[in-house]
Amino acid sequence: MDMWKSFNAGRALVVAAAVVAGAVAVPGTSLAAAASATGTVKTAGAALTVRSGPGTGYTGWRTIANGASVTLLCQTSGESVTGTYGTTKLWDLLSNGGMVSDAYIYTGSDGQVVNSCAYVGAEPSSKTNPRAAEGAINWEFQHYGSSAYENLCLAFAAQAYGWGGSGWNTAEIGGDWESSHGYLNTTGIPPRGALVWYHNSTGDGHVAISLGEGKVIGTSVAGHVGVAGYLDHGMYRGWSVAYLPAAW
The missing domain is CATH 3.90.1720 (endopeptidase fold (from Nostoc punctiforme))
Structure with missing residues (x-):
């Protein structure tokens, strides 16, 4: 096979209110704002695990430091996670190909900010x-x-x-x-x-x-x-x- 080429506090308050009300963010419930967006990892200090899919049961293949900037390419619904910004089922596909829970990503919004991830259709x-x-x-x-x-x-x-x-x-x-x-x-x-x-x-x-x-x-x-x-x-x-x- 050929080789490839070298290859804010305000949001927290909003999310907290949503959690009290029992709400969770679900992709597709509102019009996405952009094809990509920038976010910031916000944990209690530990590095955030990047996983292969939208859940904690999927393989963790690398980590991102607290405070690091990340690029979100799309968002999808997955396992419910409680983190810095409350509880959400929203998972973010990052520019390196992995996924993280939106509960640990500051985007300025508690909802979906980029397009929903597109999945291939079923085989025959x-x-x-x-x-x-x-x-x-x-x-x-x-x-x-x-x-x-x-x-x-x-x-x-x-x-x-x-x-x-x-x-x-x-x-x-x-x-x-x-x-x-x-x-x-x-x-x-x-x-x-x-x-x-x-x-x-x-x-x-x-x-x-x-x-x-x-x-x-x-x-x-x-x-x-x-x-x-x-x-x-x-x-x-x-x-x-x-x-x-x-x-x-």
Whole structure:
């Protein structure tokens, strides 16, 4: 597989009042203000864990220091968390591809401030994946930094979705199948959970899994499993639902 490129107190009062009233912030209940926004990590002093998905049960793969500035790309509903700014089910996808609870992020609002995260549609019921999108993403984050899957990008994606293997010899064959059967989308940013397909110089192709908002996780990011922009690989083909009809 080809290598990727180098890759305020006022809000607290508002949230506290909402918690007393039993309210929680839920994505989609109001019009988002922007495609991205800046926030500040506010904890009691400890670093904030960045997770693979919207809940404390998802893999924590790095931390962010209290007081650090972060960029929010989208927000989604997940596990209810009580933190600095009260209780909320709102989780923020950050520019590094991970998620944190909005209960610890100062944005100037107790509600949604950026677009809701877009999720890929379901695969055909004739071949349902053993593992759903968030579980697949979490599985890949559990291997973050590993070089064991180099040149095995298609197997890595298939195993992330719960299969033993994809049933295709190369990602180029897989991408060709998705294209010839009408599953390959060549416009729009790949939604969270989508398979993202590429050509490469060796003719074997490449595939990764979308984290949403222009981010993917996969093999061959500086020789390891890592996060990159979906266009950082120079031969982008498009994205598809996570449909692996030959998987076993």
